[in-house]
Amino acid sequence: MPLINFDYNDLSSLLGEEVPKETLVERIPMIGADMHDTEGNSDEMSVEFFPNRPDMYCVEGIARSMRAFLGTEPGMKEYDVEETDIRVITDPSVATVRPYILCAAVFDMNIDDHFIKSLMELQEKLHMTIGRKRSKLAIGVHDLDRVTPPFEYRAVRPGDLRFVPLASDEEMDLSEILIRHEKGRAYAHLLEGKSRYPVITDADGNVLSFPPVINGTLTTVTTETKNIFVDVTGIDEKAVKSALDIVVTAMAERGGSIGSVIMEGKGFEHRSPDLSPSSWSISASECSDFLGREISPEETAEALRRMGMDAMAEGDTVFAEVPSTRPDIMHKVDLYEDVAIGYGFERFGGTHSMTQTTGSLMAETMVSESMRDVMTGLGFTEAVTLTLSSEKDEFGISGIEEKELVMIRNPITEDHTCLRASLFPSLMRILRRNKHRDLPQKIFETGDVISDCRKRRHLCGVVMDSKSSFTESKSYMEAVLRETGMKYELAHCTDRTFIPGRGAAVTVEGRRIGSFGEVSPEVIEGFEITHPVMMLEIDLQWFADSREGGVI
Amino acid sequence: MLKGLPERKALRAIHEAGGQMQMADLAKALPEGEDRIAIGWLKRKGLTEIKSSILSLTDQGSAVLKGEMPDEELLRELAAGRIPESDADPKVIKDLKGRQGMISEIIETERIISLTDGGRKALASGIELKEEITQMTDIIIQSGAWKNAEFRKYDINTFAPAVYPAKKHPLSRLGDEIRRMFTDMGFTEIDEEYVQPAFWDMDVLFVPQDHPARELQDTFYLDKPSRIPVDDEELIGKIRDIHEHGGDTGSAGWGGEWSRDMAEQAMLRTHTTVNTIAYVAAHPDAPAKAFSLSRIFRKESIDSTHLPEFTQIEGIIIDENGNFDMLVSVIKEFYSRMGFDTIRIRPAYFPYTEPSLELEVFFNGKWMELGGAGIFRPEVVAPFGVKHPVLAWGFGFERLAMLKWGITDIRDLYISDIDDLKNSRVF
Numbered sequence: 001m002p003l004i005n006f007d008y009n010d011l012s013s014l015l016g017e018e019v020p021k022e023t024l025v026e027r028i029p030m031i032g033a034d035m036h037d038t039e040g041n042s043d044e045m046s047v048e049f050f051p052n053r054p055d056m057y058c059v060e061g062i063a064r065s066m067r068a069f070l071g072t073e074p075g076m077k078e079y080d081v082e083e084t085d086i087r088v089i090t091d092p093s094v095a096t097v098r099p100y101i102l103c104a105a106v107f108d109m110n111i112d113d114h115f116i117k118s119l120m121e122l123q124e125k126l127h128m129t130i131g132r133k134r135s136k137l138a139i140g141v142h143d144l145d146r147v148t149p150p151f152e153y154r155a156v157r158p159g160d161l162r163f164v165p166l167a168s169d170e171e172m173d174l175s176e177i178l179i180r181h182e183k184g185r186a187y188a189h190l191l192e193g194k195s196r197y198p199v200i201t202d203a204d205g206n207v208l209s210f211p212p213v214i215n216g217t218l219t220t221v222t223t224e225t226k227n228i229f230v231d232v233t234g235i236d237e238k239a240v241k242s243a244l245d246i247v248v249t250a251m252a253e254r255g256g257s258i259g260s261v262i263m264e265g266k267g268f269e270h271r272s273p274d275l276s277p278s279s280w281s282i283s284a285s286e287c288s289d290f291l292g293r294e295i296s297p298e299e300t301a302e303a304l305r306r307m308g309m310d311a312m313a314e315g316d317t318v319f320a321e322v323p324s325t326r327p328d329i330m331h332k333v334d335l336y337e338d339v340a341i342g343y344g345f346e347r348f349g350g351t352h353s354m355t356q357t358t359g360s361l362m363a364e365t366m367v368s369e370s371m372r373d374v375m376t377g378l379g380f381t382e383a384v385t386l387t388l389s390s391e392k393d394e395f396g397i398s399g400i401e402e403k404e405l406v407m408i409r410n411p412i413t414e415d416h417t418c419l420r421a422s423l424f425p426s427l428m429r430i431l432r433r434n435k436h437r438d439l440p441q442k443i444f445e446t447g448d449v450i451s452d453c454r455k456r457r458h459l460c461g462v463v464m465d466s467k468s469s470f471t472e473s474k475s476y477m478e479a480v481l482r483e484t485g486m487k488y489e490l491a492h493c494t495d496r497t498f499i500p501g502r503g504a505a506v507t508v509e510g511r512r513i514g515s516f517g518e519v520s521p522e523v524i525e526g527f528e529i530t531h532p533v534m535m536l537e538i539d540l541q542w543f544a545d546s547r548e549g550g551v552i
Numbered sequence: 553m554l555k556g557l558p559e560r561k562a563l564r565a566i567h568e569a570g571g572q573m574q575m576a577d578l579a580k581a582l583p584e585g586e587d588r589i590a591i592g593w594l595k596r597k598g599l600t601e602i603k604s605s606i607l608s609l610t611d612q613g614s615a616v617l618k619g620e621m622p623d624e625e626l627l628r629e630l631a632a633g634r635i636p637e638s639d640a641d642p643k644v645i646k647d648l649k650g651r652q653g654m655i656s657e658i659i660e661t662e663r664i665i666s667l668t669d670g671g672r673k674a675l676a677s678g679i680e681l682k683e684e685i686t687q688m689t690d691i692i693i694q695s696g697a698w699k700n701a702e703f704r705k706y707d708i709n710t711f712a713p714a715v716y717p718a719k720k721h722p723l724s725r726l727g728d729e730i731r732r733m734f735t736d737m738g739f740t741e742i743d744e745e746y747v748q749p750a751f752w753d754m755d756v757l758f759v760p761q762d763h764p765a766r767e768l769q770d771t772f773y774l775d776k777p778s779r780i781p782v783d784d785e786e787l788i789g790k791i792r793d794i795h796e797h798g799g800d801t802g803s804a805g806w807g808g809e810w811s812r813d814m815a816e817q818a819m820l821r822t823h824t825t826v827n828t829i830a831y832v833a834a835h836p837d838a839p840a841k842a843f844s845l846s847r848i849f850r851k852e853s854i855d856s857t858h859l860p861e862f863t864q865i866e867g868i869i870i871d872e873n874g875n876f877d878m879l880v881s882v883i884k885e886f887y888s889r890m891g892f893d894t895i896r897i898r899p900a901y902f903p904y905t906e907p908s909l910e911l912e913v914f915f916n917g918k919w920m921e922l923g924g925a926g927i928f929r930p931e932v933v934a935p936f937g938v939k940h941p942v943l944a945w946g947f948g949f950e951r952l953a954m955l956k957w958g959i960t961d962i963r964d965l966y967i968s969d970i971d972d973l974k975n976s977r978v979f
Contacts, residue, residue: 032899034910034921050901132762238807290927290941291907292877331803331930337907340876341899345909349880349897355839355871359735362743369728372720381973382721386861386966387746387847406747407776408820410768412853416860419746419820434970441970442718448847453747453777 001034001048002125006059008043010114014063014253017072021045028062030345031069052328054130055246058122059114060253061325065308069342074305076323079249079275081258082107086229088200088272090265091154097191098198098211100237101153102244104273105144105259106228106251115254116221122250126243130327135190137234137243138212140200142219144227147202149261153233155196163207165214174199174210183214200231209233228256241274242327248273249325277310277321280335284316287336295343303342304335363544364457368446371459371540374483378476380444380461385426387448388416393425397526399496400424406450419450423460424497424537428527431464435529440465446540456541468518468532470502477506477516477536484543488513497523497535506538514538557624558582558590563599563609567617572608597621623648630655716974723863723965725978726953727845730865733889734843737882739867743846744827749780751815752826755791757904758931760806761814765822772849772860774818781816788812790935801934820849823946824866825904829932832868836938843867845949856961863949865923870942876907876927879943883911883925890952900924904932905944915955922955923947 008021021043028047029035033056036046049056056062067073088103109115123139131137158175165172165181174197177184190212191197200208207216211233221228230247234240248258260271284297295303297313301320304311310321322329329335340348372382392414395402406419420426423445430443444461461476481488486508493503493515503517516536524533555561565581566573579587591607594600599613609617620628622644629635637645637657648654667675684704685692692698720728731741744752754766765771782788793799795810827844835842844866852858869882880897887895894914902908905926912919925945933942950962957976959965964972 029898032901037918052901132764136762236807290875292875330798330805331801331906333906333927333930337899340907345880345897345899348877349884350877352878352881352885353873354738354841354869354878354882355873357738357740357839357841359738359841360740361731361735362741364743365731365741372724376718376720379718381718381970382724383968383973384721384723384966386859388849388861404776406774406820409773409775409778410851411772412851412860430968430970433967437970443970448746450746453780454745455743 001050002057002129003036003046003048004057004059004062004121004125005044005046006062006118007114008045010118011045011059011063011066014060015067015070015072019066019070023070024066027070028066031056031065031341051129054126054242054327055249055323055325057125057129057246058118058250060118060250061122061246064249064253068308069306071306074302076277076308076310076321077249079252079258081260081273081275083271084259084261085149086259086261087150088231088261088263089150089152090263091152092266093155093196094153094198097155097194097196098233098235100235100240101200101231101233102240102263102272103151103229103231103261104244104248105261106230106248106256107226107259109226109228109251109254109256111221111223111225111254113223116223119221119247119250122247126246130239130243131234134187134212136236137232137240139243139247140209140211140215140231140233141221141247142208142215142229142231143221143225144219144229145225146219147206147208147229148204149202151200151202151208151229151231153198153200153231155194155198157195158197161199161201161207163210164217165210166217166220167214168217177210177214181214187213198233200233238327242325244273245275245324249275273324275324277323278329280320280322280329280332281317282320282332282335284313284318287318287339290333290336291340291343291348293343293348295339299343300339303339306342307338309338364541367540367544368457368459370483371446371480372444374480375444375446375459375461378442378461378479380442383427383430383443383445385423385430385445385447386416387419387450389420389425390415390417393429394418394421397523398422398425398428399498399520399523401495403451406453421451422449422537423447423458424462424535425527427460427462427535428523428529428533431462431529431533432527435464435531439531456539457544458537459540460535460537462519462533462535464529464531464533466531468534470518470534473516473518473534473536474504477504477514477538480536480538481506486543493517496520508542511542513542557593557621558586559593559597559599560621560624562587562590562594562607563613563617566600566607566609566613571614572606575602575605575607578607627654634658719973719976719978721968721973722957722976723950723953726956727863727949730845730890730949731843733886734867737841739841739843742827742831742842742844743824744821744830746820746847746849747774747777747780748819748821748826749782749815750817750819751780751782751788751791752830753819753821753823755795755810755815756787756829756932756935757825758794758929759903761795761808761811763903766814768851770851771822772820772851774820777818779816780818782812787935788815791815794931794935798931799934801930803929803931805931822850823848824864825944825946828866828868828944829928832870832928832933832938832942833936836870836933836936838870838872838874838940840870841868854963856963859950859962859966862962865947865949865952866945868928868942868944870938870940872940874941874943876941876943879925879927879945880909882943883945886947887911887913887922891956897925900926902926904929911947913955920951920955922951 032050034048056065064077084105127134159173162171162173165177178188199210206218208219209215232240232244252258263270263272284300288295297318300318301311301313304320312319400422408417411417441464446459448455449458488506488508490504493505498517499520505512506514514537519533519535582590600607626640626644683701685701686704792810795806798805824844824846831842847861848864849861852860884895892913896912897909900908900910906929908926911923912921928942928944
């Protein structure tokens with residue numbers, strides 16, 4: 001989630017009134033955000049906003065939302081848009097590269113450092129989130145007075161155009177930028193396989209931008225800049241429009257006046273930005289039923305106004321105008337949520353009257369519960385371990401007969417490359433951690449292992465002591481088997497896990513369900529343990545699936 | 553002392569060689585460096601003289617040949633058993649203690665108890681001597697000896713060694729408590745597989761295919777198996793429509809082209825919402841209440857607050873009267889039963905719920921986030937013909953355990969220290 005950093009005094013001046021910091025710390029989370037701790041008396045504030053509210057990825061947007069939410073300026077904020085004769089001509093050559101572009105102008109800006117910082121952060125956040133790391137959209141902000149309209153958006157051969165990119169003082173062609181410039185290297189993959197790259201140029205052939213990679217240094221915005229030109233290019237028309245609307249309205253919050261430009265291309269001509277709201281209507285009673293509180297149509301409309309929308313009630317119907325900076329409103333339930341937030345989440349949660357039903361536990365849970373009683377009764381302490389394991393521990397070291405494991409494609413560490421096929425290695429790792437603790441140590445686990453991509457509930461017990469005894473392991477296994485009431489047979493187990501001749505396999509109706517015995521010194525050493533160990537492991541899934549037998 | 557002390561062996565060898573011997577010859581007679589030990593003691597006890605590497609017996613040396621040296625005498629006596637320190641020459645003891653592995657020392661303390669005046673008086677007034685029983689045995693019971701005997705009264709404050717019961721793990725005790733709470737409230741326990749196609753973990757839950765959570769850096773994808781085909785063509789069609797344009801749900805959808813290939817990638821589930829959506833698919837009618845307490849996997853590096861595998865407390869309610877207020881009430885009840893009374897909910901965002909909320913408890917002077925919840929979006933439930941709101945939540949289990957027990961390192965939960973487990977209290 002994007003973290004927005006801003007200064008309390010800057011927010012206050014944008015709010016247009018003094019709101020105590022404590023009030024903001026308490027109220028901002030209630031519009032849908034994660035408030036980070038602020039350092040004592042510091043005026044620096046950090047807030048994480050959710051991916052559905054990109055309009056609040058800048059302090060200007062937060063101010064707009066909070067003015068409505070706190071009740072000082074409810075309803076939708078209207079912005080005047082002045083028509084200009086700036087034209088942006090889209091050449092059909094971009095269709096297969098980066099088809100969409102929308103632009104706007106903003107005049108009479110009074111730019112200070114707060115704003116430049118906020119603007120850069122806003123662009124960065126929009127690039128990362130709705131821009132999906134610039135693949136879906138990229139934003140360029142320019143000093144309008146350094147270039148001459150009309151502007152042209154076209155795709156050119158990488159070697160055909162040279163300009164000085166931002167953060168450089170050297171003219172390069174487009175392919176050089178992708179190789180030599182830091183941003184070029186970072187975003188080169190977005191142009192992979194394209195024979196032409198997109199550029200925005202002015203009437204004199206000056207390069208404003210090479211989207212989605214880098215702007216030209218010519219149009220850099222500074223505190224001297226008065227008039228701004230914004231371009232947003234991308235492959236998703238809806239996202240491009242949302243980003244442009246969010247950026248230009250943020251500038252308007254800083255005192256700029258928005259100017260529309262003419263977007264022209266093959267078969268279209270329209271003005272941009274188009275800040276007209278979308279119209280919705282919802283039934284107040286349906287919304288009220290959904291939320292579970294008696295909220296009247298007028299209260300519903302008022303809640304939406306607190307969420308920065310225009311809304312009015314007519315009978316049971318509430319008509320809402322949703323600003324174009326709210327792309328998250330996709331369905332009427334999205335408006336229900338805004339009603340709930342505007343009404344106040346803190347007002348929910350009275351009492352509930354769920355329909356009576358009967359509860360039940362899974363067979364695996366009940367089998368495990370019984371087995372945990374049996375094992376603690378036998379003096380074993382329970383351990384709980386992770387299902388993630390490594391091929392090496394599962395088979396290589398533990399000597400268990402190899403079978404197909406679920407293997408992770410993108411593991412983080414070599415300790416966690418697969419899902420375990422038995423519990424024994426997990427418990428050996430616990431013994432390894434505790435090898436310097438008092439003996440004897442008797443531990444067990446009931447947990448899931450994976451076989452053929454499916455979970456199976458297993459039980460495993462291990463004993464680490466200064467001596468090990470096959471007889472003891474057999475006594476424990478027979479105690480467990482006795483409790484299940486299953487008829488079983490024993491056979492020699494040749495797994496490398498055991499000292500030869502001291503391991504046994506348990507079979508029920510011909511299928512192997514478990515094994516026990518004295519662990520081989522090679523396995524013990526493999527787990528870096530220095531004491532004898534005996535073990536028993538049994539597949540409980542058979543019992544869970546059949547739910548037969550004694551205590552189970 | 554089968555062969556005697558090294559110097560005794562050397563004496564015999566020198567005597568047999570005629571009272572004089574080359575040091576090099578002694579080294580042959582007493583191999584493995586024993587000659588050097590012998591020479592040291594021969595010299596110290598004044599038994600030989602050395603001139604130009606030739607050892608020759610002194611008078612004392614010749615005298616000792618026939619008799620026993622004081623240290624040999626003490627060793628012989630000790631061979632028969634322990635002897636008090638006072639019965640031996642302190643110098644001999646000191647010398648022997650200085651030699652490796654010859655004798656060991658046992659310290660015995662003797663205490664003399666005598667009657668005081670008060671005791672003498674009490675004795676004078678007449679004491680009946682009676683046998684006192686200390687150790688109870690079966691013979692004492694069976695013979696009836698206990699009838700005429702007194703039992704020694706013990707000091708109850710005397711030290712007794714600590715013993716520890718074998719115990720269930722604290723996490724599974726907390727799990728039992730949570731399961732009991734949900735079954736008491738009428739919930740059915742459910743679980744699905746860890747290994748899932750992205751389809752059930754993401755696509756059915758309306759997570760857009762370009763969502764960051766689907767990237768390799770957040771989710772464990774699998775090599776074996778790498779794909780899990782989804783064979784429900786009708787459902788595939790519905791999900792594709794919903795993602796691309798909202799289908800017939802009244803939603804706008806995410807736009808773009810939905811890829812079946814991406815949906816069939818095999819992965820480890822990232823949330824137990826896989827369980828609840830599968831339950832909704834199978835039980836779309838009200839009333840239905842289900843919960844799960846099971847593992848999920850996310851590509852997190854291990855540190856004191858993160859593990860790549862952890863546990864979620866998941867649940868859904870489908871109810872004729874289900875609504876957002878009921879959801880908030882159930883969540884508050886759950887946490888208040890877990891011992892957290894100061895609870896706050898605030899708006900949040902998940903792609904599959906609307907409204908969405910996050911839940912925080914006030915603990916140690918701070919708001920701590922414990923989980924998320926919401927009502928499943930129409931885009932999520934429409935394909936299954938659900939007619940009532942589906943209230944859903946996923947809470948963190950380990951975080952709750954850590955708050956309850958004041959544990960600061962999540963790793964201690966899954967790689968337990970045996971002593972911590974012994975000392976963990978069941979209450």
